[in-house]
Amino acid sequence: MTRTIKFLMAAALLSLPIVSNAQTENPRGIYRLMTLVGKNGEVNSPYHQYKVCTDSLTLMVVFRNNSFSISNNDRMVFNYTGSEPKSEDDKSILIYDSNADHFTEKWWSDYPSHMIFPNNDWCLEKYQSGQYTKESRIAFDAMTGKAEVDAGNPLTGTWRFMGYVDEIRDIKKELPKLLEKYPKSKYFNSFYVFSPKNCVAMSGNGGAVSEITYDGKKAFKVGDVTYQVKWLSKDRIAVEEHIDYRTDWQIMERVTDGQPPLSHISSQYIQRGPRALR
Numbered sequence: 685m686t687r688t689i690k691f692l693m694a695a696a697l698l699s700l701p702i703v704s705n706a707q708t709e710n711p712r713g714i715y716r717l718m719t720l721v722g723k724n725g726e727v728n729s730p731y732h733q734y735k736v737c738t739d740s741l742t743l744m745v746v747f748r749n750n751s752f753s754i755s756n757n758d759r760m761v762f763n764y765t766g767s768e769p770k771s772e773d774d775k776s777i778l779i780y781d782s783n784a785d786h787f788t789e790k791w792w793s794d795y796p797s798h799m800i801f802p803n804n805d806w807c808l809e810k811y812q813s814g815q816y817t818k819e820s821r822i823a824f825d826a827m828t829g830k831a832e833v834d835a836g837n838p839l840t841g842t843w844r845f846m847g848y849v850d851e852i853r854d855i856k857k858e859l860p861k862l863l864e865k866y867p868k869s870k871y872f873n874s875f876y877v878f879s880p881k882n883c884v885a886m887s888g889n890g891g892a893v894s895e896i897t898y899d900g901k902k903a904f905k906v907g908d909v910t911y912q913v914k915w916l917s918k919d920r921i922a923v924e925e926h927i928d929y930r931t932d933w934q935i936m937e938r939v940t941d942g943q944p945p946l947s948h949i950s951s952q953y954i955q956r957g958p959r960a961l962r
Contacts, residue, residue: 710763711737711779711787714824715811722793723802730800732820735789735811736946737762740954747820753890756953762787786812819893826877826884829944834880839901839913842945843921843936845874852914852933855922862935873952875945876936878904886945888952 717733719726732747735758742762746753760777767780767790775792782788789809793801801807816824825831826842833840846866849858866872874887883896883906897905903912912924919938924931939945 707781707783708764709783711735711782711784711811712739713737713784713813714828715787715813716815716820717809718812718815719810720800721808721810722798722800723805724800727800729809732817734820734824735762736950737787738950741950743950743953745820745823747817747823750819750894751890751892752820752823754886754888754949762789784813786810822879822882822893823884823886823891826879826882827886827944827946827949829946831877831879831882831884833878837880837898837901838918839898839904839921840878840880842939843876843878844939845871845876846935846937847871848925849922849933849935850930852922855916855933855935859916859935873945873948875939875948877945886949888949 713736715735715737717729717731717735720729734745734747736743736745739761741756742758742760744755744757746755758777762779762782764780764782765776765778767778767788769776769778778790780788780790787810789811790806791809792805793807794804795801796803822831829842831842847862847869849855849862862869871887875885877884877886878896881895883894883904885891885894894906899905899910901913901915903910905911914922914924914933916922916935919940921936922933923936925934
């Protein structure tokens with residue numbers, strides 16, 4: 685009987701899934717800064733700061749109310765390094781206690797009089813995945829292609845902002861010029877993501893989250909401003925905008941390549957090198 689019980693117990697243990705508690709993985713995904721360990725010990729982060737960790741680069745996204753900034757200030761890929769520097773003179777960023785759920789960033793601070801960061805000492809930032817404010821969840825859903833759309837309203841979805849045309853009658857003549865110049869224009873990789881209740885405008889340097897309401901597919905309202913829409917084709921629209929005493933038209937083209945805005949924005953940093961958009 686005893687031998688039978690031991691055999692059954694061993695078989696049951698072998699059939700259980702193996703759970704990895706490894707804290708040495710490379711962080712990959714979107715992580716929110718939860719706490720800082722600085723000169724005053726560990727404190728809750730006063731910053732609404734996120735790290736977007738990929739195999740190619742690490743982007744930092746900081747939210748202030750309904751707006752956000754995007755930067756490549758780390759200029760490195762966050763891979764596991766361990767918690768100790770290679771030498772006393774090594775002040776490189778360290779990444780450890782890391783997996784899909786969390787990671788710790790250890791960086792050398794030389795801030796002379798910061799209220800949290802120490803001077804000439806290490807500072808720890810602890811990040812966790814799956815933690816969002818209301819605005820950041822809306823923004824990241826838009827950036828990563830998860831924003832909810834309304835199948836009954838063709839305005840909802842992701843649109844690439846191409847540029848301005850002065851007169852609606854000139855669109856046919858001006859559109860080929862916009863398409864030709866777009867990759868080198870200041871509007872390159874600027875997007876609007878329209879969901880049923882929110883509009884997220886974004887570019888390589890940041891963006892904003894706004895509430896939106898629709899008048900069918902002919903117009904939409906952001907705040908107190910109503911924007912009229914002219915459909916140029918199924919995937920191209922002209923949005924009326926009043927600037928000072930004149931009316932301009934924003935030309936937008938639906939994104940149909942299957943890539944979310946964050947992929948397009950990230951490619952700008954990768955193509956321009958580690959100090960891109962500094």
